[in-house]
Amino acid sequence: MLTLLKNARVYAPEPLGCQDILIVGGKIGKIAPRIDINQSFLALETVDLAGKLAVPGFIDPHVHLTGGGGEAGFYSRVPEIMLSGIISAGITTVVGVLGTDGTTRHLESLLAKARGLETEGVTTYMYTGSYELPPVTITGSVRRDIIIVDKVIGVGEIAVSDHRSSEPTVQELKRLATEARLGGMLSGKPGIAHFHMGNGREGLGKIVEAIATSEIPIRHFYPTHVNRKRELLDEAGEFAKRGGYIDITAGVSPLTGFAGAIKPSKAVIECLDRGVPLSRLTMSSDGNGSMAVYNEAGKVEKLLVTTLDSIPAEFRDLVLADGLAIEKALYTVTTNAAALLGLYPVKGALAAGSDADIAVLDDKLVLDMVFAKGVKMMENGRVIKKGTFE
Amino acid sequence: MAKENPAAEKPFFTLLRGAEVLAPAPLGQQDVLLAGEKIALIGPDLSAPAGWGCQEIRLNGYTLVPGFIDGHVHMIGGGGEGGYPTRTPELTLSAATRAGVTTVVGCLGTDGVTRHMTSLLAKARGLEAEGITTYIYTGAYEVPTPTITGSVRSDLIIIDKVIGAGEIAISDHRSAQPLQADIQKLAAQARVGGILSGKAGVVNLHLGDGKNGLSIPLAIVEEGEIPITQFIPTHVNRNARLFKEAIEWGKRGGFMDITSGVSPAIGFAQAIKPSRAVREALAAGVALSRITMSSDGNGSMPRFDEHGNMLGLTVASQDSLLAELGDLVRREGLPLAEAIQVITSNVAQALKLWPRKGAIQAGADADLVALTPDLAIHQVWARGRLMVDGGKPIVFGTFEQG
Numbered sequence: 001m002l003t004l005l006k007n008a009r010v011y012a013p014e015p016l017g018c019q020d021i022l023i024v025g026g027k028i029g030k031i032a033p034r035i036d037i038n039q040s041f042l043a044l045e046t047v048d049l050a051g052k053l054a055v056p057g058f059i060d061p062h063v064h065l066t067g068g069g070g071e072a073g074f075y076s077r078v079p080e081i082m083l084s085g086i087i088s089a090g091i092t093t094v095v096g097v098l099g100t101d102g103t104t105r106h107l108e109s110l111l112a113k114a115r116g117l118e119t120e121g122v123t124t125y126m127y128t129g130s131y132e133l134p135p136v137t138i139t140g141s142v143r144r145d146i147i148i149v150d151k152v153i154g155v156g157e158i159a160v161s162d163h164r165s166s167e168p169t170v171q172e173l174k175r176l177a178t179e180a181r182l183g184g185m186l187s188g189k190p191g192i193a194h195f196h197m198g199n200g201r202e203g204l205g206k207i208v209e210a211i212a213t214s215e216i217p218i219r220h221f222y223p224t225h226v227n228r229k230r231e232l233l234d235e236a237g238e239f240a241k242r243g244g245y246i247d248i249t250a251g252v253s254p255l256t257g258f259a260g261a262i263k264p265s266k267a268v269i270e271c272l273d274r275g276v277p278l279s280r281l282t283m284s285s286d287g288n289g290s291m292a293v294y295n296e297a298g299k300v301e302k303l304l305v306t307t308l309d310s311i312p313a314e315f316r317d318l319v320l321a322d323g324l325a326i327e328k329a330l331y332t333v334t335t336n337a338a339a340l341l342g343l344y345p346v347k348g349a350l351a352a353g354s355d356a357d358i359a360v361l362d363d364k365l366v367l368d369m370v371f372a373k374g375v376k377m378m379e380n381g382r383v384i385k386k387g388t389f390e
Numbered sequence: 391m392a393k394e395n396p397a398a399e400k401p402f403f404t405l406l407r408g409a410e411v412l413a414p415a416p417l418g419q420q421d422v423l424l425a426g427e428k429i430a431l432i433g434p435d436l437s438a439p440a441g442w443g444c445q446e447i448r449l450n451g452y453t454l455v456p457g458f459i460d461g462h463v464h465m466i467g468g469g470g471e472g473g474y475p476t477r478t479p480e481l482t483l484s485a486a487t488r489a490g491v492t493t494v495v496g497c498l499g500t501d502g503v504t505r506h507m508t509s510l511l512a513k514a515r516g517l518e519a520e521g522i523t524t525y526i527y528t529g530a531y532e533v534p535t536p537t538i539t540g541s542v543r544s545d546l547i548i549i550d551k552v553i554g555a556g557e558i559a560i561s562d563h564r565s566a567q568p569l570q571a572d573i574q575k576l577a578a579q580a581r582v583g584g585i586l587s588g589k590a591g592v593v594n595l596h597l598g599d600g601k602n603g604l605s606i607p608l609a610i611v612e613e614g615e616i617p618i619t620q621f622i623p624t625h626v627n628r629n630a631r632l633f634k635e636a637i638e639w640g641k642r643g644g645f646m647d648i649t650s651g652v653s654p655a656i657g658f659a660q661a662i663k664p665s666r667a668v669r670e671a672l673a674a675g676v677a678l679s680r681i682t683m684s685s686d687g688n689g690s691m692p693r694f695d696e697h698g699n700m701l702g703l704t705v706a707s708q709d710s711l712l713a714e715l716g717d718l719v720r721r722e723g724l725p726l727a728e729a730i731q732v733i734t735s736n737v738a739q740a741l742k743l744w745p746r747k748g749a750i751q752a753g754a755d756a757d758l759v760a761l762t763p764d765l766a767i768h769q770v771w772a773r774g775r776l777m778v779d780g781g782k783p784i785v786f787g788t789f790e791q792g
């Protein structure tokens with residue numbers, strides 16, 4: 001029931017210096033420079049972190065939990081993610097999405113997978129819908145899904161400006177965002193419409209037009225993969241300066257075969273240099289999806305399965321290669337997503353009353369331990385809590 | 391989620407000192423440490439380290455029991471059997487907490503036309519945000535029964551709060567005259583939905599005064615693969631004939647749910663007083679663990695003559711649970727540690743909520759009731775938050791007048 005982490009260098013994400021952290025029943029009970037426990041509290045595990053960093057568990061707001069892909073036929077359908085694939089990346093909260101295939105992939109399966117992972121120890125949410133419009137749903141409409149199904153926090157990923165999209169119109173985007181917004185209002189959730197941005201020439205055009213010609217606040221429109229090409233990142237920067245959240249895909253990088261892409265950590269730095277508020281930037285892995293690389297004729301050249309490890313890798317690069325302060329880099333992989341998803345400060349913060357989702361890093365920012373809802377999931381860099389069938 | 395966080399309004403740690411603890415097993419005088427919404431520790435003479443910001447509450451002379459679980463409540467109102475003016479109003483937060491109730495299972499009732507499952511779900515989520523714990527049954531009196539997603543099975547799998555089907559009426563002039571096959575298929579849906587979602591998947595059966603009594607569920611259990619614990623028949627104390635059948639049902643291992651709001655004292659002449667019904671069932675050899683009690687709160691309690699004409703109508707409150715608990719101890723002579731089980735641990739077991747609910751132990755939800763020596767409510771804690779103090783509600787629902 002009680003775990004005491006001694007001598008942690010706490011980033012909450014603000015730097016708090018050397019602190020002890022008391023974990024009680026899945027929550028953080030107290031953070032103080034020195035916590036001493038008297039003898040009556042025998043059921044206590046003490047872990048000396050000896051100056052290692054304790055940061056909020058990473059939040060990955062875009063993961064194909066049941067597997068994505070399928071763009072090269074049935075053999076290319078990516079399998080389900082396992083618990084250790086999440087924990088090994090220091091991630092303790094994920095938001096699941098379907099993806100391209102709303103025909104042989106189902107939202108009920110995604111919901112069941114999310115519930116299963118939650119039971120295994122991490123925190124999960126999901127989007128209703130898939131690439132196409134009208135959206136696939138569980139209960140008949142986006143609004144109903146958000147109101148009725150606890151785990152559904154919005155609709156997505158809806159493809160725009162992509163040859164795999166359903167070529168949605170501006171009017172359709174407005175209706176969709178309205179459905180998400182109303183469902184969110186009535187259920188006390190964020191009600192987000194999350195957009196997969198493709199390589200098309202149109203970019204954010206229709207989304208910007210939908211906002212300009214409606215009363216829907218910009219925060220309900222949340223585009224991802226914005227670092228997939230130069231023009232899109234430029235547009236996204238302007239979008240974020242107007243108050244929108246933008247999501248950089250950690251798995252899309254020139255180093256992993258996406259020639260036109262901007263390396264995720266560089267994309268963050270570039271946005272900040274241009275005056276984008278740090279609070280509007282999130283990073284997701286697009287994990288467990290396929291990353292199709294197409295040739296000029298629109299044929300699949302190769303398929304990559306994306307892992308979630310790109311999140312800690314890009315976080316590390318942000319600090320060690322690009323020189324961003326640790327606390328600032330943490331905002332992009334924890335706090336900002338929590339705020340967008342309406343989870344802050346239960347998630348995305350280390351404070352009394354927050355969930356005990358904690359990643360412990362050594363001074364090279366390599367993962368050493370992970371606690372999810374107070375349970376130790378990783379120790380000495382190795383995942384110690386496996387999923388049911390691992 | 392923009393969820394209210396009740397724990398944020400008080401110190402994270404609370405130490406309840408010196409109460410006699412019934413977990414429900416008697417643990418003697420203990421200190422109980424609450425951390426956020428959970429019970430962290432139980433032990434004699436616990437002391438919170440200096441600087442923890444722990445609030446301490448002295449409960450010497452009081453008895454601490456698990457928060458009551460009311461397994462059958464018409465959260466959005468019920469009734470309507472006397473026309474539209476007789477539709478009963480919604481449950482308010484303090485009406486539950488002042489009765490010691492910290493977990494409520496909501497159901498629709500007779501009216502599956504002007505009452506909707508989605509409204510019940512929204513009400514349950516609202517009460518949860520206000521501080522107590524809620525679940526719901528999907529369905530109404532009739533079969534086929536109304537659901538949210540199209541079937542009982544998929545409601546159970548898809549919607550977190552749905553833990554079974556109910557209340558489905560049998561042996562009642564307001565029932566849909568279900569066949570055995572109707573109830574059997576419904577129970578199968580509930581069972582499979584429960585299996586796939588890790589929930590109880592029970593069928594809450596409203597028993598009327600009809601002659602067929604428990605014959606349908608009995609026949610299903612006798613011939614089929616569906617276990618007897620898949621059914622929770624309620625209102626079994628409404629007449630002597632039904633009660634006799636329920637005792638046989640209980641002796642075979644089935645749960646029998648006694649309605650605390652159905653009693654001769656409030657006009658149900660044929661009924662067996664709830665506290666006496668518990669005593670009689672025990673005396674007849676039903677295991678204590680099979681007996682539960684629910685209030686039927688916020689439903690209407692219509693009384694009909696032999697021709698089916700309505701004689702009168704009352705609204706059931708949840709206060710009857712505490713009143714019957716008191717009578718069970720004082721008049722029927724049952725020890726409190728046993729009596730308390732019918733509104734706490736037994737309900738939690740039947741609904742597969744134990745030991746998170748219905749138990750005072752480390753790791754359980756901090757749902758607690760402090761009772762005075764004469765079994766009145768002193769304090770009620772729901773998920774770590776003090777809701778009732780000195781017998782008076784101190785936390786109110788969003789639109790209640792405090």
